Amino acid sequence: MSIVHDYLDANQERFVAELFEYLQHASISTQSERKQELLACVEWLVAHCRSIGLTARAVETSGNPVVLAQTPYRPGKRPHFVLYGHYDVQPPDPLSEWVSPPFSPVIENGFIRARGASDNKGQHFAHLKALEAYLHTGTELPCDITIMIEGEEEVGSHSLPTFLAAHKAELACSALVISDTTIPAINLPGITCALRGLVSAEIHVIGPNRDLHSGIYGGAVENPAMVLCQLLARCRDEIGDVLIPSFNDTVRELSSEEQADLARLGGDETAFCQKLGVTGTLGLPTLNVPMKTTAKPTFEVNGLAAGYAGEGIKTIIPSSAVAKISMRLVADQHPKTAFNALENYLRSLCPANVRLEIAAGFLAAPYSLDSTNPYLSAAISALRVAFIIPVLNDHKSLSGSPRVDS
Amino acid sequence: MSIVHDYLDANQERFVAELFEYLQHASISTQSERKQELLACVEWLVAHCRSIGLTARAVETSGNPVVLAQTPYRPGKRPHFVLYGHYDVQPPDPLSEWVSPPFSPVIENGFIRARGASDNKGQHFAHLKALEAYLHTGTELPCDITIMIEGEEEVGSHSLPTFLAAHKAELACSALVISDTTIPAINLPGITCALRGLVSAEIHVIGPNRDLHSGIYGGAVENPAMVLCQLLARCRDEIGDVLIPSFNDTVRELSSEEQADLARLGGDETAFCQKLGVTGTLGLPTLNVPMKTTAKPTFEVNGLAAGYAGEGIKTIIPSSAVAKISMRLVADQHPKTAFNALENYLRSLCPANVRLEIAAGFLAAPYSLDSTNPYLSAAISALRVAFIIPVLNDHKSLSGSPRVDS
Numbered sequence: 037m038s039i040v041h042d043y044l045d046a047n048q049e050r051f052v053a054e055l056f057e058y059l060q061h062a063s064i065s066t067q068s069e070r071k072q073e074l075l076a077c078v079e080w081l082v083a084h085c086r087s088i089g090l091t092a093r094a095v096e097t098s099g100n101p102v103v104l105a106q107t108p109y110r111p112g113k114r115p116h117f118v119l120y121g122h123y124d125v126q127p128p129d130p131l132s133e134w135v136s137p138p139f140s141p142v143i144e145n146g147f148i149r150a151r152g153a154s155d156n157k158g159q160h161f162a163h164l165k166a167l168e169a170y171l172h173t174g175t176e177l178p179c180d181i182t183i184m185i186e187g188e189e190e191v192g193s194h195s196l197p198t199f200l201a202a203h204k205a206e207l208a209c210s211a212l213v214i215s216d217t218t219i220p221a222i223n224l225p226g227i228t229c230a231l232r233g234l235v236s237a238e239i240h241v242i243g244p245n246r247d248l249h250s251g252i253y254g255g256a257v258e259n260p261a262m263v264l265c266q267l268l269a270r271c272r273d274e275i276g277d278v279l280i281p282s283f284n285d286t287v288r289e290l291s292s293e294e295q296a297d298l299a300r301l302g303g304d305e306t307a308f309c310q311k312l313g314v315t316g317t318l319g320l321p322t323l324n325v326p327m328k329t330t331a332k333p334t335f336e337v338n339g340l341a342a343g344y345a346g347e348g349i350k351t352i353i354p355s356s357a358v359a360k361i362s363m364r365l366v367a368d369q370h371p372k373t374a375f376n377a378l379e380n381y382l383r384s385l386c387p388a389n390v391r392l393e394i395a396a397g398f399l400a401a402p403y404s405l406d407s408t409n410p411y412l413s414a415a416i417s418a419l420r421v422a423f424i425i426p427v428l429n430d431h432k433s434l435s436g437s438p439r440v441d442s
Numbered sequence: 443m444s445i446v447h448d449y450l451d452a453n454q455e456r457f458v459a460e461l462f463e464y465l466q467h468a469s470i471s472t473q474s475e476r477k478q479e480l481l482a483c484v485e486w487l488v489a490h491c492r493s494i495g496l497t498a499r500a501v502e503t504s505g506n507p508v509v510l511a512q513t514p515y516r517p518g519k520r521p522h523f524v525l526y527g528h529y530d531v532q533p534p535d536p537l538s539e540w541v542s543p544p545f546s547p548v549i550e551n552g553f554i555r556a557r558g559a560s561d562n563k564g565q566h567f568a569h570l571k572a573l574e575a576y577l578h579t580g581t582e583l584p585c586d587i588t589i590m591i592e593g594e595e596e597v598g599s600h601s602l603p604t605f606l607a608a609h610k611a612e613l614a615c616s617a618l619v620i621s622d623t624t625i626p627a628i629n630l631p632g633i634t635c636a637l638r639g640l641v642s643a644e645i646h647v648i649g650p651n652r653d654l655h656s657g658i659y660g661g662a663v664e665n666p667a668m669v670l671c672q673l674l675a676r677c678r679d680e681i682g683d684v685l686i687p688s689f690n691d692t693v694r695e696l697s698s699e700e701q702a703d704l705a706r707l708g709g710d711e712t713a714f715c716q717k718l719g720v721t722g723t724l725g726l727p728t729l730n731v732p733m734k735t736t737a738k739p740t741f742e743v744n745g746l747a748a749g750y751a752g753e754g755i756k757t758i759i760p761s762s763a764v765a766k767i768s769m770r771l772v773a774d775q776h777p778k779t780a781f782n783a784l785e786n787y788l789r790s791l792c793p794a795n796v797r798l799e800i801a802a803g804f805l806a807a808p809y810s811l812d813s814t815n816p817y818l819s820a821a822i823s824a825l826r827v828a829f830i831i832p833v834l835n836d837h838k839s840l841s842g843s844p845r846v847d848s
Contacts, residue, residue: 232657234657234757236755236757238755243720244718244719244720245718245719246718248718250740250742250744250768250770251638251640251770252735253718253735254735254740254742254770255682255724255725255734255735255736255738255740255770256714256723256724256725256731256734256735257718257720257723257724258720258723258724259724259742259743261743261744261745261746261765262674262675262678262741262742262743264671264746265670265671265672265674265675265743265746266671266674266675266680268668268671268672268675269668269671269672269674269675269676270675272668274672274793276661308662312650312651312652312654312659312663313650313651314649314650314663314664314795314796315794315795315797316794316795317662317663317664317795318661318662318663318664318665318795319661319662325662328661328662329658329659329660329661329662330661332661334656334660334661335668336656336660336665336668336757336758336759337665337667337668337671337748337749337760337763338656338667338749338750338755338756338757338758338759338760339667339748339749339750339751339752339755339756339758339760340667340670340671340746340747340748340749340751340763341746341747341751342743342745342746343743343744343745343746343766344744344745344766345745345746345747345764345765345766346745348803349642349644349744349745349766349768349803349804350744350745350766351640351642351742351744351768352742352744352745353742353744354743354744354745357743357746358751359667359751360749360750360751360755360756362656362755362757364656364657364660364661387680388721388722389720389721389722389723389724390720391721397754397755398755
């Protein structure tokens with residue numbers, strides 16, 4: 037391995053210069069007028085992968101292309117791994133908040149500052165450079181690797197399911213590695229081995245066929261905004277637990293190892309509150325913030341609209357009211373089952389004198405990696421070697437595995 | 443009296459023509475760009491009052507002028523009555539809904555159609571014509587009368603309290619007659635002898651200093667939109683009763699006469715629901731619609747706004763949430779007491795991890811006239827004579843007195 041490490045050390049300056057080239061591309065997927073810059077980024081990326089020695093191509097989709105880059109195929113039964121990344125970035129607005137231009141990378145105190153540096157160009161570029169070090173030094177890789185870099189992560193990855201289905205055979209692999217997450221802290225590396233799922237829904241309560249004068253009709257006609265409040269109020273208790281019947285039935289409790297990991301992630305709750313401008317957190321005082329935000333499902337009201345909420349007052353019974361809600365799921369909850377439980381519950385609570393409409397939005401399953409998974413052990417070992425310092429979920433020396441959210 | 447009646451009969455055609463002149467003035471108080479038309483209306487009205495034989499003037503206020511017209515003062519101790527009306531009208535929008543132009547009056551099936559015909563120019567114009575009949579026939583009035591016609595009724599009568607205080611002596615009277623209400627039905631005349639009061643308020647629940655990602659923070663940070671729903675949900679039960687402690691303490695129960703009047707006002711509840719597009723009414727099945735809308739206080743959510751309620755979904759914890767609410771009060775509730783009860787209740791319920799701001803809007807006391815009031819009896823007698831058919835709250839022949847809302 038020393039030849040590989042020597043290559044990495046000898047070429048670091050060039051690697052950074054190349055990463056800067058990559059970061060200079062304003063590959064913003066949320067703004068269609070930046071499409072040419074995004075495609076220029078794809079062209080640069082494919083060429084760069086080829087220069088490393090990978091077989092690379094941009095695969096057209098109904099949205100932005102997916103870049104597929106593969107190590108030279110070696111006959112034999114080596115395991116195959118797929119590495120995921122995305123070349124698209126968030127828009128840099130508001131521009132006035134940037135201390136240096138977002139697409140002109142700079143190094144400051146050992147950190148690269150540029151749009152996309154950590155989300156997510158930097159991560160998969162490091163993977164590419166690792167492959168380059170193997171390929172350019174003629175060191176045999178212990179596995180086949182495909183790097184799949186998409187361009188719609190920031191806009192919902194709409195083309196990805198179709199792409200994956202169409203390339204199922206080519207992408208069949210022992211494990212998929214995603215580096216589009218974080219580590220708990222710079223001095224606490226860790227592997228993200230669980231992601232919460234998501235159910236979103238739009239709830240309409242529909243009453244009279246027009247806004248009514250609350251003086252003339254109030255008391256005789258049900259108020260859809262009040263009904264909406266009463267329905268939502270009964271979905272969550274004051275410590276944040278979801279009250280929907282059967283919703284929590286399949287929730288997998290954290291293992292003692294997971295609990296121990298989360299306990300170590302505590303951090304300064306006073307600073308957390310100060311940063312957010314709140315006087316306290318939600319939930320049981322016995323739980324720390326990482327436990328509250330990862331171990332349990334949630335029910336959130338994301339938006340409310342009804343009647344007149346502008347300046348002054350209109351004394352009306354609004355004709356209808358709407359809420360946007362979302363629920364985070366943990367292992368082993370199922371999004372469709374969770375949505376159905378919500379719908380059944382709300383229908384059972386809703387009075388007959390208004391109409392309830394509820395439509396599902398996102399339905400994403402939670403993910404949780406078994407802590408005995410051999411590839412997880414391999415990843416933890418690699419992290420231990422690379423970081424030297426202890427790794428959070430290295431249960432050979434420590435304990436636990438954190439759930440981190442999508 | 444026959445000379446007065448003869449005068450009225452002989453001049454009806456001219457009266458209608460004059461009313462049409464009055465109705466042609468677009469005296470819209472909600473649109474400041476119509477101010478000139480509103481002032482032209484005032485000028486016409488003062489001149490018309492003078493032509494009748496009244497002492498009339500337009501009194502400037504901080505808003506629109508109040509027209510004061512008085513019968514010639516006769517030494518002696520006759521009772522003094524004040525008649526209230528308003529010359530301002532609602533805007534006629536949407537204009538496409540009018541089958542004839544709003545400020546070009548027409549007669550159709552015995553009804554005048556024009557903006558302001560029934561709200562409220564027609565009513566006080568009838569009063570003016572009654573006075574004209576007395577004055578032009580030289581018939582002695584049994585009382586002194588002041589007609590006070592304001593121009594801000596449709597925008598909240600903001601200048602009226604100051605005006606009334608400044609003209610207290612001049613307006614001192616035995617009774618004030620307001621004709622800016624309705625009768626239960628064209629074949630059921632009645633005197634409105636109670637009006638519900640009103641408390642409006644704006645409620646803000648304020649959480650984190652910005653919208654937060656519900657995946658990263660959900661479970662650890664309280665959701666202001668959820669708190670708002672939970673607070674409002676506990677203000678009213680499923681039959682419409684207000685749940686605020688002490689709020690209902692002073693509510694005066696209806697007398698048996700009032701209950702009997704309201705029972706007679708039943709109407710077709712199926713048709714009521716069909717017209718509004720609802721499948722049923724709110725409240726106890728033993729009560730009819732007039733009872734539900736007049737006998738009890740109410741709590742209404744008039745508007746809600748929080749987070750993102752547009753197309754799609756933003757999975758956020760909104761930084762804050764706002765509700766506009768209003769409460770109708772009945773005798774003998776007090777608006778300030780009711781507002782304080784609401785504020786105390788919400789503060790007692792609100793969790794400590796969010797901030798609650800609550801501001802009072804309108805505070806209007808309920809009004810209820812004692813059924814033994816001699817002026818009420820006089821008004822009922824007059825109505826009996828004028829309409830020939832039975833009068834709702836004529837308890838010499840019938841029973842009860844309805845509460846009708848402002």
